[in-house]
Amino acid sequence: MLIFKLILESLRFAWNALRSNLLRTFLSLMGVTIGIFAIIAVFTLVDSLEKSIKDSLNFLGSNNINVEKWPYGLGGGPYPWWKYMRRPHPNFAEFEYLKENVVNAAGISIIGVKENVTAKHKSNSSTELSLVGVSYGHKDVYDIPIDKGRYFTQNEVVSARNVAVIGYRSAKELFPNGNPIGKEIKLKGLKFYVIGTIEEEGDSFLGAPSNDDNVYLPYAALMKMYYSGRRRGIEPSITVKGLETDIGLAELEAELQGLMRRKRGLRPKQEDNFALNRPEAIANFIGSTFDVIGIAGWIIGSFSILVGGFGIANIMFVSVRERTNIIGIQKSLGAKNYFILFQFLFESVFLSLLGGGIGIFLVYLLSFLSLGSLELSLSIANVTIGLGVSAAIGMASGIIPAALAARMDPVMAIRS
Numbered sequence: 001m002l003i004f005k006l007i008l009e010s011l012r013f014a015w016n017a018l019r020s021n022l023l024r025t026f027l028s029l030m031g032v033t034i035g036i037f038a039i040i041a042v043f044t045l046v047d048s049l050e051k052s053i054k055d056s057l058n059f060l061g062s063n064n065i066n067v068e069k070w071p072y073g074l075g076g077g078p079y080p081w082w083k084y085m086r087r088p089h090p091n092f093a094e095f096e097y098l099k100e101n102v103v104n105a106a107g108i109s110i111i112g113v114k115e116n117v118t119a120k121h122k123s124n125s126s127t128e129l130s131l132v133g134v135s136y137g138h139k140d141v142y143d144i145p146i147d148k149g150r151y152f153t154q155n156e157v158v159s160a161r162n163v164a165v166i167g168y169r170s171a172k173e174l175f176p177n178g179n180p181i182g183k184e185i186k187l188k189g190l191k192f193y194v195i196g197t198i199e200e201e202g203d204s205f206l207g208a209p210s211n212d213d214n215v216y217l218p219y220a221a222l223m224k225m226y227y228s229g230r231r232r233g234i235e236p237s238i239t240v241k242g243l244e245t246d247i248g249l250a251e252l253e254a255e256l257q258g259l260m261r262r263k264r265g266l267r268p269k270q271e272d273n274f275a276l277n278r279p280e281a282i283a284n285f286i287g288s289t290f291d292v293i294g295i296a297g298w299i300i301g302s303f304s305i306l307v308g309g310f311g312i313a314n315i316m317f318v319s320v321r322e323r324t325n326i327i328g329i330q331k332s333l334g335a336k337n338y339f340i341l342f343q344f345l346f347e348s349v350f351l352s353l354l355g356g357g358i359g360i361f362l363v364y365l366l367s368f369l370s371l372g373s374l375e376l377s378l379s380i381a382n383v384t385i386g387l388g389v390s391a392a393i394g395m396a397s398g399i400i401p402a403a404l405a406a407r408m409d410p411v412m413a414i415r416s
Contacts, residue, residue, distance in 0.1 A: 031308025032355030039301030067238040071275035104252040107140025107241040112234040126173040133222025149196030160220035168200040169212040316401035328414035341406040348398020356390025
């Protein structure tokens with residue numbers, strides 16, 4: 001009960017100090033307000049950017065390993081592209097071999113992509129589409145949210161039927177006034193029948209590939225259109241989804257490496273002529289980059305917070321000087337040292353939290369600004385960080401004035 005009375009009394013003293021010295025208080029709290037605003041604004045911007053970029057990379061999937069010709073060039077340093085030029089691309093025979101032999105996998109798919117394709121239906125056309133040839137197991141590796149119709153059957157994929165699952169944009173442009181299911185479209189002069197449409201995904205922050213622009217075909221149907229003799233217009237990749245129990249996909253990676261080396265007949269001393277790429281490596285690289293930006297935000301904001309902390313300490317020293325006789329009276333009536341200490345310490349924390357709260361509120365107002373596809377969002381975690389830093393600054397700024405007040409001699413304090 002005593003602690004609540006102490007808090008209420010400290011809040012009353014702090015409020016009276018605010019009202020009686022508005023200009024002094026405003027100027028002193030500006031440092032904390034600007035500092036917290038700078039830190040939380042940077043954190044909010046970084047978190048929003050990171051979330052938007054990672055959402056843009058959702059098309060890469062999660063918990064996957066891609067078997068490809070080229071490794072991802074992350075981590076800095078020169079990219080030795082000349083080492084990888086003569087490597088063969090993964091092929092359908094290797095996909096079949098992996099599908100039959102891999103154990104630590106929840107799904108496997110071979111993927112071929114042909115970009116900048118035009119689809120036609122009667123007098124309507126949809127341009128700059130991506131034809132994506134996939135195996136039946138593609139639905140087990142990537143999310144294909146069907147809006148109308150259905151996905152491919154096993155028989156349609158194996159027999160290379162001319163069927164298609166189209167994205168939102170092509171469905172809207174080719175069939176503006178009707179249901180596309182069962183209708184005919186033309187791709188490279190060939191007739192394909194639409195068996196399904198995909199839900200609208202919308203634009204991504206980085207303009208990354210979107211299902212809205214994709215037309216999914218059976219892999220063999222795509223290869224019939226873009227394979228002639230020795231020249232291949234499609235460079236496929238194989239994607240394997242790992243099991244949830246395989247932490248870090250260590251078992252799957254080791255298994256894929258062994259199977260690919262065996263299939264390609266590599267000797268023990270020969271290095272791999274394929275790459276096992278992890279899409280999450282891109283997200284981790286982005287996250288490490290934003291960590292550096294976050295540290296810069298701390299450095300920038302700390303200068304303002306330091307100034308604000310000195311401002312609050314100045315207020316508290318002045319407050320102790322102005323209330324010296326009241327401190328003497330309180331101690332003569334039996335007030336303990338900790339009562340006086342907590343009284344001024346709570347006041348300091350309250351003032352700092354007020355400044356920090358204003359800074360957080362300004363960031364909240366900033367989140368309503370329209371920044372195109374970037375959506376700013378003030379998270380609870382950042383609010384907690386802001387209030388925690390404010391409370392810590394208040395404690396650090398008020399501890400010395402509060403300790404001086406608590407150690408005052410009551411007789412000398414009353415005389416002054």
